[in-house]
Amino acid sequence: MAPSGDTIALVHxxxxxxxxxxxxxxxxxxxVLDTSVLPHEPECMRELRLVTDKHEWGFxxxxxxxxxxxxxxxxxxxxxxxxxxGVYTGYSLLATALALPDDGKVIAFDVNRDYYDIGRPFIExxxxxxxxxxxxxxxxxxxxxxxxDEANLGAFDFAFVDADKPNYVNYHEQLLRLVRxxxxxxxxxxxxxxxxxxxxxxxxxxxxxxxxxxxRDLNVRLSADERVEVCQLAIADGVTICxxxx
Numbered sequence: 001m002a003p004s005g006d007t008i009a010l011v012h013x014x015x016x017x018x019x020x021x022x023x024x025x026x027x028x029x030x031x032v033l034d035t036s037v038l039p040h041e042p043e044c045m046r047e048l049r050l051v052t053d054k055h056e057w058g059f060x061x062x063x064x065x066x067x068x069x070x071x072x073x074x075x076x077x078x079x080x081x082x083x084x085x086g087v088y089t090g091y092s093l094l095a096t097a098l099a100l101p102d103d104g105k106v107i108a109f110d111v112n113r114d115y116y117d118i119g120r121p122f123i124e125x126x127x128x129x130x131x132x133x134x135x136x137x138x139x140x141x142x143x144x145x146x147x148x149d150e151a152n153l154g155a156f157d158f159a160f161v162d163a164d165k166p167n168y169v170n171y172h173e174q175l176l177r178l179v180r181x182x183x184x185x186x187x188x189x190x191x192x193x194x195x196x197x198x199x200x201x202x203x204x205x206x207x208x209x210x211x212x213x214x215x216r217d218l219n220v221r222l223s224a225d226e227r228v229e230v231c232q233l234a235i236a237d238g239v240t241i242c243x244x245x246x
Contacts, residue, residue, distance in 0.1 A: 008205045011193040012237075015059040017049050022194060022234050037065045044126040045094055048119050052089045055118070060088050062162065062188065066236040067095040070160060070186065073241070074099040077184055079157035084108040085139045085171055086163030086188075090119030096160065097128035104131050107146075109139040110163075139163055143174040154180040162188035165211040168218045176227060176244060183244050185228070190215055191238025 012020075021029045038046075041064055052061045062070070070092060074082065080101060087093050087110035096106050110116055113136045123129050135142050146152045156179045161171050168187060175185050191197075195204060195212040196219065204212070219240070222230050228242040 008203055008208075010205050011195055011208045012059040016053040017058075017061060017063055018053075020059065020063040020236055021065075022191060022236075022238065033064060037068050040068065042098060042126070044122050045091065045098070048089065048091050048094060048122040051118065051122075052091055055089065055115075057088070060162075062092040062095070063236040066188070066239060067092055069233075069235060069239065071095050071099040073184060073186065074158055077158060079184070080104045081156045081158075082106045083143075083156055083159040083175065083178065085143075085159065085161040085175075086110060087116050087119075087134065088112075088162075089115050090123060092160060092162065093132065094119065094123050094126060094128070097123060097131045098126060100128075100131050105133060106131060107133045107135065109135050109137065109142045111136065111138055140167060140170060140174070143171065143178070147174060147177055153177055154183075156180065157183050159183075159185045160188070161186065165189065165192075165218075166214040168214065169221055172218070172222070172225075179244055181244050181246060185242040185244065187218070187222075187240045187242070189237045190219060190232060190240040191234065193237060196238075 019026065023029045045067065049061065049064060052058050074096060080103060082096055082100065084093055084096060084106055087108045093106065093108050100106065116134055123132055159175045159179050161168060179185055192212045192215045195208060196216050222228065222240060222242060227246050228244055231241045233239045
C-alpha cells in the first residue's frame with residue numbers, strides 16, 4: 001500500500017499489532033491478547049512482530065490473534081500444502097510455517113522481496129525455512145503458472161489472502177481451482193476498519209474508498225457463492241473463512 005496523497009488520514013493510521021481490532025474496548029482487546037494470545041506466541045513470531053511494528057507500513061501485518069487463528073485452522077484441518085497471497089514481512093507466513101507438519105510446504109507470493117527479506121532471518125532462525133517457497137511478483141501471474149500444471153488443480157489444502165483488495169475476487173476464482181474440495185481459503189481485511197458499514201458519503205481517503213468498495217463487493221460475492229461455505233469473523237480487521245464445497 002502506498003500513500004494516497006489525500007489530506008484525510010488512512011483509516012488504519014496509528015494501528016500496530018497491539019491495537020488492530022474492531023473491538024470497541026481497548027481494555028477488552030488487551031485482556032484477550034494478554035490472557036489467551038501473547039502467552040502462546042512463539043518467540044520468533046513475537047520478535048518479527050515487534051520489528052514489523054516499527055516499519056512504515058507496520059499496520060499491514062496480521063494481528064497476533066489473527067496469526068493464532070491461522071495456526072489453529074491449519075492444525076485443525078491437517079493442512080500440508082498451502083498458499084499465501086501477500087506476504088509483507090512474513091509474520092503470517094511464519095505462523096503458517098510453524099503450524100505445518102514437517103513435510104508441509106507453503107508457496108507464498110509478494111511483489112516486494114525487500115519486505116520479505118526483513119522477516120526471512122526470523123523464518124530461518126525458527127528452523128522452518130525449508131517449508132517456505134517464496135516467489136516474487138504479482139500473485140495473479142504466479143497463480144496462473146500454478147494453474148497451468150494440472151497436477152496443482154485441487155492439490156492445496158489451505159490458502160491465506162492478504163494482498164491488493166481489488167483483486168480479491170480474481171484470486172478467489174483462481175484459488176477455487178487450486179484448493180481441494182473441503183479445503184480452506186481465508187481472506188483478511190474483510191471489514192476494512194468498519195468502513196464497509198459506513199454511509200457512502202463518509203469522508204475517507206481515496207485508497208480507503210476504493211478498497212472498502214472492493215471488500216464490500218467481495219463480501220456480497222462470497223455470501224452468494226454456492227461453491228463455498230462462508231464464516232465471517234470480526235477479528236483483527238475482519239477475517240472471512242471459506243470452505244470449498246464443490
